[in-house]
Amino acid sequence: xxxxxxxxxxxxxxxxxxxxxxxxxxxxxxxxxxxxxxxxxxxxxxxxxxxxxxxxxxxxxxxxxxxxxxxxxxxxxxxxxxxxxxxxxxxxxxxxxxxxxxxxxxxxxxxxxxxxxxxxxxxxxxxxxxxxxxxxxxxxxxxxxxxxxxxxxxxxxxxxxxxxxxxxxxxxxxxxxxxxxxxxxxxxxxxxxxxxxxxxxxxxxxxxxxxxxxxxxxxxxxxxxxxxxxxxxxxxxxxxxxxxxxxxxxxxxxxxxxxxxxxxxxxxxxxxxxxxxxxxxxxxxxxxxxxxxxxxx
Amino acid sequence: xxxxxxxxxxxxxxxxxxxxxxxxxxxxxxxxxxxxxxxxxxxxxxxxxxxxxxxxxxxxxxxxxxxxxxxxxxxxxxxxxxxxxxxxxxxxxxxxxxxxxxxxxxxxxxxxxxxxxxxxxxxxxxxxxxxxxxxxxxxxxxxxxxxxxxxxxxxxxxxxxxxxxxxxxxxxxxxxxxxxxxxxxxxxxxxxxxxxxxxxxxxxxxxxxxxxxxxxxxxxxxxxxxxxxxxxxxxxxxxxxxxxxxxxxxxxxxxxxxxxxxxxxxxxxxxxxxxxxxxxxxxxxxxxxxxxxxxxxxxxxxxxxxxxxxxxxxxxxxxxxxxxx
Numbered sequence: 232x233x234x235x236x237x238x239x240x241x242x243x244x245x246x247x248x249x250x251x252x253x254x255x256x257x258x259x260x261x262x263x264x265x266x267x268x269x270x271x272x273x274x275x276x277x278x279x280x281x282x283x284x285x286x287x288x289x290x291x292x293x294x295x296x297x298x299x300x301x302x303x304x305x306x307x308x309x310x311x312x313x314x315x316x317x318x319x320x321x322x323x324x325x326x327x328x329x330x331x332x333x334x335x336x337x338x339x340x341x342x343x344x345x346x347x348x349x350x351x352x353x354x355x356x357x358x359x360x361x362x363x364x365x366x367x368x369x370x371x372x373x374x375x376x377x378x379x380x381x382x383x384x385x386x387x388x389x390x391x392x393x394x395x396x397x398x399x400x401x402x403x404x405x406x407x408x409x410x411x412x413x414x415x416x417x418x419x420x421x422x423x424x425x426x427x428x429x430x431x432x433x434x435x436x437x438x439x440x441x442x443x444x445x446x447x448x449x450x451x452x453x454x455x456x457x458x459x460x461x462x463x464x465x466x467x468x469x470x471x472x473x474x475x476x477x478x479x480x481x482x483x484x485x486x487x488x489x490x491x492x493x494x495x496x497x498x499x500x501x502x503x504x505x506x507x508x509x510x511x512x513x514x515x516x517x518x519x520x521x522x523x524x525x526x527x528x
Numbered sequence: 529x530x531x532x533x534x535x536x537x538x539x540x541x542x543x544x545x546x547x548x549x550x551x552x553x554x555x556x557x558x559x560x561x562x563x564x565x566x567x568x569x570x571x572x573x574x575x576x577x578x579x580x581x582x583x584x585x586x587x588x589x590x591x592x593x594x595x596x597x598x599x600x601x602x603x604x605x606x607x608x609x610x611x612x613x614x615x616x617x618x619x620x621x622x623x624x625x626x627x628x629x630x631x632x633x634x635x636x637x638x639x640x641x642x643x644x645x646x647x648x649x650x651x652x653x654x655x656x657x658x659x660x661x662x663x664x665x666x667x668x669x670x671x672x673x674x675x676x677x678x679x680x681x682x683x684x685x686x687x688x689x690x691x692x693x694x695x696x697x698x699x700x701x702x703x704x705x706x707x708x709x710x711x712x713x714x715x716x717x718x719x720x721x722x723x724x725x726x727x728x729x730x731x732x733x734x735x736x737x738x739x740x741x742x743x744x745x746x747x748x749x750x751x752x753x754x755x756x757x758x759x760x761x762x763x764x765x766x767x768x769x770x771x772x773x774x775x776x777x778x779x780x781x782x783x784x785x786x787x788x789x790x791x792x793x794x795x796x797x798x799x800x801x802x803x804x805x806x807x808x809x810x811x812x813x814x815x816x817x818x819x820x821x822x823x824x825x826x827x828x829x830x831x832x833x834x835x836x837x838x839x840x841x842x843x844x845x846x847x848x849x850x851x852x853x
Contacts, residue, residue: 376598400579461675
């Protein structure tokens, strides 16, 4: 029970005091109900709309629940005719490597910064801390130009290569920072004992550090996955073949082509939201941890 | 009595001195093993050099250049910067209130940051007094998991000028007020967008501040109540001072959010009507990738970098003082 709940104190109140306390509690419930409504209703409205026939949407508001007809037509139209199924798959193709690559690379670098000895280790780590605040925008133009001029044959922005590399590279400062701060809290005796037994760094990393750090790595992995899943900016810059657009870009296109076709937009937006919502409700603990830790990004 | 560290802090706090001292012994042999070091650091080091450090330096160079095709051609001195700061769409002090993309970031900074923190604190404190606290926190937190693109669709729908579609105008209509074009009126649009930003971020503030509020020991609050302190006194004299550190951490995060803000604006208004809801990251994208003005766009990116440098220095300093180097 919360430390601020006034239960213990209330028992000591006089009858008049108890009435005041009850009124106060009613006010609290009203305020919280209002907050709950404000944070729930906009999303709920779009959810209801995504299941309403187009003709209904045009004639009455979604709150007119007495005349509610539900249909899956919007979803089938947006998935098939509007290519959202392809866009969903594209988002998966972009998000999975863009999560696994930074996880592996950050964990390795974080291990080096935590448990290995080499010159300028701490100065290099300070550079990583500084890079946390560099906005990705300062890298866009040269990275694109470099891909075009130096590697013209690879056509990185025509496939997923450019966006994988960009997401991975831009995730590094934060991932290294986060995992290093976790790795360094592991018991030194554990690492020392392994070293005395003659274990190599690769072995210590694989057999000790990674297995005992699964919660931290998972929290970071979830954070990075949702970051990429929800990203629009990097996809705008680094994915230039329209058949490879992720859902965020597909919805942006729907919006500029059919700004008022709410049956399509609502269904499209929910397809984009469904995976993050499932992740949120099933892995809430890790998710909140990741976001709390991720607040620096 | 010593206070427990705020639960919001440990994930961001740097490891304690004692831990580092002990860790030193286990940090491998005195002479570095080069092979292993290179193996562990090379992938990260190469990617950071090629995709972040070198490009950032090159962008600074491009900002002093015409930069057609994104390649350094000829030195134009401060041309891009003087053009940028005399562009009324970027910053315009000749009117009152001022306008332009940079000014919109100032509006975001002031209203978004303060209201997110205030609402987050209120919800954290009030929700802590009911049994369904976790439900309220989850509801408020949901928007944090959703893409800004989806937030934009949800709120374009709420803001629709058609009172058969937009909830807000339907409510206004029900009490006899004419529909408002929330996103079409240049005097309203930025505030309508800030409201969406607030709606999307309050859950984050609530979770961080709720953890901080809970770290205040129950006996302290209870004994204050028994001594006759009012709820108002408890809030302002006890809770607020004890959450000031998490609030400052939160404020820094929100300021960074504001400087990097892009997706929401791009999807909801494309910077419009006209250019009245643009923000700096939007201007950078548009100048560089839609207008093809790489030199000019680079100058905007450098302005973003410069705005973030104080926070960068703050972070590095804080890290230095809290770790043994």
